Amino acid sequence: MTDPSQYVRERHNDGTRDVRWPVAPEPLPVPVYDNHAHLEIADGDEPLTLDEQLERAAAAGVIGVVQAGGDIDSSRWSAWAAASHPRVLAAVAIHPNEAPAYQAAGELDAAIAVIDELAAQPRVRAIGETGLDFFRTEEDGIPAQFHSFEAHIALAQKHGIAMQIHDRDAHEAVLETLRRVGAPERTVFHCFSGDDAMARVAAEAGYYLSFAGNLTFKNAQNLRDALAVTPRDRILVETDAPFLTPIPHRGRPNAPYLVPLTVRFMAAELGADLDELCAQLAENTLAVYGPFED
Ligand SMILES: [Zn+2]
Ligand SMILES: [Zn+2]
Secondary structure, three states: OOHOOOOEEEOOOOOOOOOHHHHHOOOOOOOOEEEOOOEEEEEOOOOHHHHHOOOOHHOOOOEEEEEEOOHHHHHHHHHHHHHHHHOEEEEEEEOOHHHHHHOOOOHHHHHHHHHHHHOOOOEEEEEEEEEEEOOOOOHHHHHHHHEEEEEEEHHHHHHHHHHEEEOOOOOHHHHHHHHOOOOOOOEOOOOOOHHHHHHHHHOOOOOOEOHHHHHHHOOOOHHHHHHHHOHHHHHHEEEOOOOOOOOOOOOOOOHHHHHHHHHHHHHHHOOOOOHHHHHHHHHHHHHHHOOOOO
């Protein structure tokens, strides 16, 4: 096997984006964590090393990152990053958009077996991102997504770790699958994309809702409505970096050091005290993934 520390993925760039790193926001008064990022993806005018990412984040009051995988290589990298850095925990999975290709190659079950192995590592604290994506997948790929999602749910339960769900245009099918198969004890909707009605259903079931930078987008009133009805002890914050950069830097590269923009927006939206909200977000993160320090 090649050295996972050397793995890098280039962000596809169409040449029309402004790829300069946004200026660092004012640090948060109470430290929080980025619940979902893809730090193996190189973006920006000057790509940042993992150490630089974590230093910038810590300087902004973001003292840990849950690094999420989506295929074998990025999951191996995530596990390596978590094993090597006290400020990183890992989530590992075959992404719903990757599952059909593995299936077509006859390799899906073998890939899930690799995820099973990685999930046994002590700093791999979630299976993710897994779920369903009806937006980017052709209809003939849907059965592979269901097969993969259900197998990943079983892995989260087997290892007693959390699960990060990727749900794109598949709200009902995801909720129905969780009801049918049985959800892991700590189930997170990463980059929650539903509305207030779905947020109520999810919170009632005890799921966590992780809000990304798109919470700040003008057209995302559904997310703000969802946030408003989510119990405080079920709210998480994430970047999904390098994607979904919050305003006023939408379109530019995203990174954990930009979490304060989303958290301040959240506090204003909720009319919440910033210190209290930060403390709550940190507590929720640790409740889902456990401690970052060994
Ligand atoms: Zn996702
Ligand atoms: Zn993601």
